[in-house]
Structures are given as C-alpha cells and as structure tokens.
Amino acid sequence: MNNLVGEIPMSLSALSFLEYLNLSDNNLSGRIPESTQLSTFNASIYAGNEGLCGPPLPKCSSHETYxxxxxxxxxxxxxxxxxxxxxxxxxxxxxxxxxxxxxxxKEVRVTFFRWWDKICDDIYVQLALKLKKLKPQNGENSLFCAKCSRNNFN
Structure with missing residues (x-):
C-alpha cells in the first residue's frame, strides 16, 4: 500500500537474498520480472495490482507487455x-x-518607506519586550552574578 505505479524494476529480479516481499495493493502493471526469487513468492504478495501478470500470477498471455x-x-x-x-x-x-x-x-516612495520603518520598529519593540520577559528580574537567579563578578553555579 505504498501507491507504487508502473513496472516492477528488472533490477529487483537480480536480488537473491529476499526473504519477504509485499507489493500488494499498489498500482503496479506489466510483467513480473522472471527470476527464481520473485517467482517463488506466493501470488498474494501481488494482490491488488490489476495490471500485473506473469508467474506466479495465473493470467498473462505470452504477447502481453506493459x-x-x-x-x-x-x-x-x-x-x-x-x-x-x-x-x-x-x-x-x-x-x-x-x-x-x-x-x-516621490509620495508613494516616502509613504512606503515610512510604512516599512514602522513595521520594523514594531517588530523590534515586540522582540525587545519578549526578551525582557525572558531575563531574570534579580541577579540571584542568573548564572552570572554581576555584583560579585564571579560565576554562580550553585
């Protein structure tokens, strides 16, 4: 159920170490590559792919190709x-x-740049207010003690 479309790649038939493969319920079509590995699987791994044919599936004429x-x-x-x-x-x-x-x-240019400056100022003010809220109010909670000029890691 991976929404695969098209033919099964021929390079997949070269794999000899597959123990389990499930290609069911996709939109695969064409002939199943003929190899000892892919033809040994149960036909149920190809279920739900109306366009597939070839061993181990029963339907497929010799002249049917993708x-x-x-x-x-x-x-x-x-x-x-x-x-x-x-x-x-x-x-x-x-x-x-x-x-x-x-x-x-000139009027449009001046109006535009005034508007742009106002937007930038508003963003700066909002950012400064948020950062101010994040800073500790007193020096005791901070990692660096400004009064004593030493690190406060206790």
Missing amino acids: QDPPEQTKADKIDLVIQYSSVAIRFIVGFWCFIGIMILK
Missing part, C-alpha cells in the same frame, strides 16, 4: 512553454510596475 505511457506531444510541450512564459511575464510586469511607481512617484 506499454509505456505516451510521450509528450509537441502541443503539450508548447502549452508548457506558454504556461511558464506567462508566469515569467506576469512576474516581470508586476515587479517593474512596483519599482516604476516607486521611482516615479
């Missing part, structure tokens, strides 16, 4: 290029609209 999924057509590739190009163009246009407005309009 068909690779069709390759991408030229139209699919063109659609993919158009999709990526449109994303890139939108990013570039949006970025330069923002930068262009910032360059051309």
Whole structure:
C-alpha cells in the first residue's frame, strides 16, 4: 500500500537474498520480472495490482507487455512553454510596475518607506519586550552574578 505505479524494476529480479516481499495493493502493471526469487513468492504478495501478470500470477498471455505511457506531444510541450512564459511575464510586469511607481512617484516612495520603518520598529519593540520577559528580574537567579563578578553555579 505504498501507491507504487508502473513496472516492477528488472533490477529487483537480480536480488537473491529476499526473504519477504509485499507489493500488494499498489498500482503496479506489466510483467513480473522472471527470476527464481520473485517467482517463488506466493501470488498474494501481488494482490491488488490489476495490471500485473506473469508467474506466479495465473493470467498473462505470452504477447502481453506493459506499454509505456505516451510521450509528450509537441502541443503539450508548447502549452508548457506558454504556461511558464506567462508566469515569467506576469512576474516581470508586476515587479517593474512596483519599482516604476516607486521611482516615479516621490509620495508613494516616502509613504512606503515610512510604512516599512514602522513595521520594523514594531517588530523590534515586540522582540525587545519578549526578551525582557525572558531575563531574570534579580541577579540571584542568573548564572552570572554581576555584583560579585564571579560565576554562580550553585
């Protein structure tokens, strides 16, 4: 139940030390690789894989083989290029609209940087308050005694 898809790799048939294997309830298809190891397992390890055939499974004609999924057509590739190009163009246009407005309009630029400074100040204040709460109130609880200039590890 690992949501495996496709053929069982031929390299798996080269393994000679498998004691237990369970490929049941996946979406495997094609011919089971012929080897002494994989054909000795019980057919139940392949249960739930409707597309599998070959020993030890009973169903499989001699001419039945797994068909690779069709390759991408030229139209699919063109659609993919158009999709990526449109994303890139939108990013570039949006970025330069923002930068262009910032360059051309002084009021927008000043307002933006005031807003940015306020956000940074608010973050700094919140962080400083949190750190202040974490610091001990008196020197007795700290590991370093400021009054006596010695370590307080007791």
